[in-house]
Amino acid sequence: MPEAVAAARPRRWEGLDRAVPIWLLAAAALLLLILLPLGWLAYMSVRSDAGFTLAHYVRVLGDPTLQKALWNTVVLALWSGLVALVIGAPLAWLTARTDLPWRRSIQHLVMASFVTPPFLGAFAWVMLAGPNAGYINRLYRDWTGATDPLINIFSMPGLIFVVAIYTFPYVYIMIANTLGLIASDLEDAASILGAGRLQVARTITLPMVLPAILSGFILAVLQALALFGSPAILALPAGFHTVTTQLWAFFQYPPRVEMAAAFSMPLLLATALLLLAQKKLLGRRGYAAVGGKGGQRRVIRLGGWRYPALGACLVVLGAAVFLPYGILLKAAFSRAWAQPLTAENFTLDNWSFTFLSLTTQSAIVNTIELGVLTACVGAGLATLLAYVTNRRIVVGHQVLAFLAVAPVVIPGVVLAVALFVAYTRPPFLLYGTLWILFLAYLTKEMPVGYSQSDATLRGIHPELEEAGRILGAGRFRVLREITAPLARSGIIATWCFVFIGVIRELSASIILFSPNTKVISVVIFDLKEEGQFGAIAVLGVFMLVMTFVTVVVMQTLLGRDVMRGRQAGGAA
Amino acid sequence: MTHRRRPITLLAVFLTLGLTLGLAGWVAEARAQDPRLEAARKEGKVVWYTSLALTSSEKVAKLFEAAYPGVKVEVQRTGSQRILQRMMQELQANIHNVDVVHTSDAGHYVLLKEKKLLMRYTPAGVDAFAAGFKDKDGYHYGLRATVNVIAYNTKAIPAAEAPRTWKDLLDPKWRGRLVTAHPGYSGVIATHVLALVHLHGWDYFKALAQNKPMLVQSAVDPSGVVASGERPVAVDGGDYTFYQVKKKGNPVEIVYPKEGVPLVVSPSAITSFAPHPNAARLFTDFIFSREIQQVLADTEGLYSGHPQVTYPTDKPRMSDLKLLPVDAEELEKRNEEIKTRFVEFFGA
Numbered sequence: 001m002p003e004a005v006a007a008a009r010p011r012r013w014e015g016l017d018r019a020v021p022i023w024l025l026a027a028a029a030l031l032l033l034i035l036l037p038l039g040w041l042a043y044m045s046v047r048s049d050a051g052f053t054l055a056h057y058v059r060v061l062g063d064p065t066l067q068k069a070l071w072n073t074v075v076l077a078l079w080s081g082l083v084a085l086v087i088g089a090p091l092a093w094l095t096a097r098t099d100l101p102w103r104r105s106i107q108h109l110v111m112a113s114f115v116t117p118p119f120l121g122a123f124a125w126v127m128l129a130g131p132n133a134g135y136i137n138r139l140y141r142d143w144t145g146a147t148d149p150l151i152n153i154f155s156m157p158g159l160i161f162v163v164a165i166y167t168f169p170y171v172y173i174m175i176a177n178t179l180g181l182i183a184s185d186l187e188d189a190a191s192i193l194g195a196g197r198l199q200v201a202r203t204i205t206l207p208m209v210l211p212a213i214l215s216g217f218i219l220a221v222l223q224a225l226a227l228f229g230s231p232a233i234l235a236l237p238a239g240f241h242t243v244t245t246q247l248w249a250f251f252q253y254p255p256r257v258e259m260a261a262a263f264s265m266p267l268l269l270a271t272a273l274l275l276l277a278q279k280k281l282l283g284r285r286g287y288a289a290v291g292g293k294g295g296q297r298r299v300i301r302l303g304g305w306r307y308p309a310l311g312a313c314l315v316v317l318g319a320a321v322f323l324p325y326g327i328l329l330k331a332a333f334s335r336a337w338a339q340p341l342t343a344e345n346f347t348l349d350n351w352s353f354t355f356l357s358l359t360t361q362s363a364i365v366n367t368i369e370l371g372v373l374t375a376c377v378g379a380g381l382a383t384l385l386a387y388v389t390n391r392r393i394v395v396g397h398q399v400l401a402f403l404a405v406a407p408v409v410i411p412g413v414v415l416a417v418a419l420f421v422a423y424t425r426p427p428f429l430l431y432g433t434l435w436i437l438f439l440a441y442l443t444k445e446m447p448v449g450y451s452q453s454d455a456t457l458r459g460i461h462p463e464l465e466e467a468g469r470i471l472g473a474g475r476f477r478v479l480r481e482i483t484a485p486l487a488r489s490g491i492i493a494t495w496c497f498v499f500i501g502v503i504r505e506l507s508a509s510i511i512l513f514s515p516n517t518k519v520i521s522v523v524i525f526d527l528k529e530e531g532q533f534g535a536i537a538v539l540g541v542f543m544l545v546m547t548f549v550t551v552v553v554m555q556t557l558l559g560r561d562v563m564r565g566r567q568a569g570g571a572a
Numbered sequence: 573m574t575h576r577r578r579p580i581t582l583l584a585v586f587l588t589l590g591l592t593l594g595l596a597g598w599v600a601e602a603r604a605q606d607p608r609l610e611a612a613r614k615e616g617k618v619v620w621y622t623s624l625a626l627t628s629s630e631k632v633a634k635l636f637e638a639a640y641p642g643v644k645v646e647v648q649r650t651g652s653q654r655i656l657q658r659m660m661q662e663l664q665a666n667i668h669n670v671d672v673v674h675t676s677d678a679g680h681y682v683l684l685k686e687k688k689l690l691m692r693y694t695p696a697g698v699d700a701f702a703a704g705f706k707d708k709d710g711y712h713y714g715l716r717a718t719v720n721v722i723a724y725n726t727k728a729i730p731a732a733e734a735p736r737t738w739k740d741l742l743d744p745k746w747r748g749r750l751v752t753a754h755p756g757y758s759g760v761i762a763t764h765v766l767a768l769v770h771l772h773g774w775d776y777f778k779a780l781a782q783n784k785p786m787l788v789q790s791a792v793d794p795s796g797v798v799a800s801g802e803r804p805v806a807v808d809g810g811d812y813t814f815y816q817v818k819k820k821g822n823p824v825e826i827v828y829p830k831e832g833v834p835l836v837v838s839p840s841a842i843t844s845f846a847p848h849p850n851a852a853r854l855f856t857d858f859i860f861s862r863e864i865q866q867v868l869a870d871t872e873g874l875y876s877g878h879p880q881v882t883y884p885t886d887k888p889r890m891s892d893l894k895l896l897p898v899d900a901e902e903l904e905k906r907n908e909e910i911k912t913r914f915v916e917f918f919g920a
Binding site for chain 2: 065130131132133134154235236237238239240241245249251252253254255335336337338353357358359424429431432514515516526527529530531532533
């Protein structure tokens with residue numbers, strides 16, 4: 001490879017005359033997208049009328065209420081990560097390595113939990129496990145005659161539970177993918193040498209999947225750190241803040257943007273460090289047995305444990321998918337969500353009220369417009385960047401690759417604060433337009449898009465392109481006629497991932513929207529603040545349908561399981 | 573019996589129909605002659621930032637659109653404090669979007685007037701309104717009024733045990749059974765907090781926080797929470813929201829504490845930078861008209877400043893209540909204090 005690159009270089013520069021500006025433009029766009037807002041954010045956090053100051057940091061870090069919010073976030077993130085691990089790891093092992101019944105369906109249901117907007121899940125769980133009116137608690141009281149609730153969802157443990165059931169898919173994906181790559185030879189060898197089943201698991205399998213477990217854990221923690229919707233729905237009623245809800249509260253009138261900027265920094269730092277740790281873990285691929293193809297993976301027989309294991313899986317998926325979806329559907333057709341769905345309580349009013357409202361209509365249009373636009377530009381830009389970095393076309397392509405995935409460390413709320421600061425003043429006055437949301441979404445989805453495109457382009461060998469070039473085609477023609485058709489399905493997948501990510505985005509939108517640029521998630525949040533359960537359920541169902549239609553379209557177009565390949569993503 | 577009655581019923585139907593049609597025709601004619609209508613039609617729409625409950629504000633908008641075809645109402649409903657926040661954020665970015673602004677925090681109008689963000693406009697017929705509904709300088713007028721009350725779920729709590737006074741809510745037996753809305757979101761609640769601080773001091777809220785109420789945002793939300801039974805007692809919230817929920821058949825009862833009920837008059841004003849000034853004036857006249865004020869009283873359970881408006885018989889008269897009004901200037905000045913102390917006591 002290196003020799004080929006070296007040999008091709010003189011010729012490549014000659015042929016690049018028309019293409020180079022485009023690569024450079026893509027690179028510049030990326031720089032602008034990420035560095036400008038973050039630069040402003042850093043500047044705002046130390047700015048005062050008198051010049052440089054650390055006063056904002058002193059105030060933010062010294063305030064006991066804010067310290068509490070910080071501590072709550074730490075507790076939430078670590079516990080959520082742990083619970084996600086406890087749920088995700090066994091589930092991954094069961095579906096990847098054992099003869100568990102209905103493995104495929106369970107995989108698909110994990111996928112469903114993965115694409116469910118966490119704030120919708122949190123909202124549904126308010127109806128399921130509100131301490132008094134929640135379904136589960138009412139059933140529990142009826143059965144046992146107890147006066148105390150079984151679960152109080154408006155509490156830290158409740159919040160951790162709801163966050164974990166929507167972040168465990170990150171752990172699941174990491175571990176399931178790794179387990180799929182480990183051959184059984186080593187395990188067999190250990191068995192032959194007389195190790196028991198548990199000992200094999202402990203001494204052979206576990207060490208091999210340990211990096212995946214840790215990095216899945218870190219991903220789950222990252223997700224939990226960045227979440228806004230679930231804490232806003234579950235923590236605020238219980239009277240406590242997390243960093244993200246506190247950042248959002250700084251925007252109440254009179255806004256304290258400097259404080260928000262300073263308070264963003266600990267979160268940014270934490271996510272950056274965690275991601276660095278994860279990279280270190282995954283980068284240390286000293287595990288020769290992982291990653292190769294070949295070698296047989298034997299299915300482990302569960303014997304008498306098959307059905308209990310299935311039961312456990314169904315409990316998890318019931319909590320993440322069946323129960324929330326069911327209660328949302330029910331609420332969408334009920335006058336009073338807490339009453340049984342009798343003929344008297346049945347209504348279509350929620351639907352007509354929701355869809356006849358001008359606010360909702362324009363929010364739906366805005367959401368779809370933004371989704372399509374961001375997905376098109378995002379998929380295009382991500383593919384270009386992945387191409388540039390994979391084919392090493394410009395100097396500093398490593399920097400580009402880094403920048404493309406860098407936004408993963410920026411929680412949505414922090415990104416929104418940064419964009420708000422950057423684009424409410426000249427030269428870029430974008431607040432109040434859809435463009436500021438577009439920029440937020442594009443930046444936020446870039447890591448996902450880039451990772452997906454990168455994986456696609458890695459799979460396309462440059463030989464084919466080089467053959468085309470040798471036969472006299474320009475780079476654009478090669479791209480159009482050779483690379484693009486080969487990368488087609490990868491690009492479609494990127495498009496769909498970005499689209500799904502955009503239509504469920506809440507944490508950045510909630511700060512960047514203006515009344516004319518509301519999106520569905522923001523409308524849902526507004527309705528939540530007014531307690532309009534029926535309308536929220538309707539919009540939630542609508543959002544889920546949109547998501548699943550996208551997933552189904554993608555799967556039909558690509559004919560494969562789309563869950564593999566996506567390993568890092570943004571929180572909603 | 574039915575036989576004998578039919579002709580009269582029919583006659584009544586015809587009469588009503590005829591009257592309605594005639595009236596509608598007359599109203600339509602009167603409106604067609606309104607020269608402002610043409611100007612408003614050219615503008616096409618009016619943008620209304622409102623803290624009136626979503627269902628109610630959408631209803632008013634639909635009525636206006638039916639009365640003035642060709643002029644749309646863009647309803648942006650959110651909490652009073654969020655409205656101010658959005659408006660200021662937009663102005664900072666040089667966006668002029670809102671025509672008519674309506675919140676439940678009278679203090680906002682002190683601030684907006686001071687910043688010269690309001691247009692002086694006196695809606696037709698508003699002179700006759702009660703004194704507490706009028707700005708002496710003619711910038712804003714009270715579109716509606718409500719009082720903060722206690723409400724409870726009758727299935728969960730027998731009437732004999734229900735709290736009767738604000739102080740009753742401090743009883744430890746209510747621990748974990750209360751719900752409160754938030755002054756950082758709702759103007760109704762900000763007003764309520766200030767009124768009760770005058771009555772019982774901040775210690776009242778400090779003690780109330782010991783009972784760990786559930787925190788919701790909008791002053792509309794406690795009614796839903798009580799109706800669903802999630803928390804059986806609401807410690808605040810506009811009486812009209814409970815009234816509506818009760819009317820829908822929910823097991824909710826309203827208590828007007830005898831210490832007095834905080835009165836919330838929610839002003840409406842046109843902005844000085846209104847992009848659709850004619851539509852804004854037309855709309856403002858419309859919402860202050862007897863018809864709409866009567867609709868707000870009948871179907872929404874709100875109080876009005878209009879002297880001719882009649883009220884449902886199952887609601888107490890405003891004159892029968894001991895009202896606790898607050899001073900708008902003071903509300904403006906202490907806004908920050910109200911929010912901070914509330915968060916300090918209640919946690920978020």
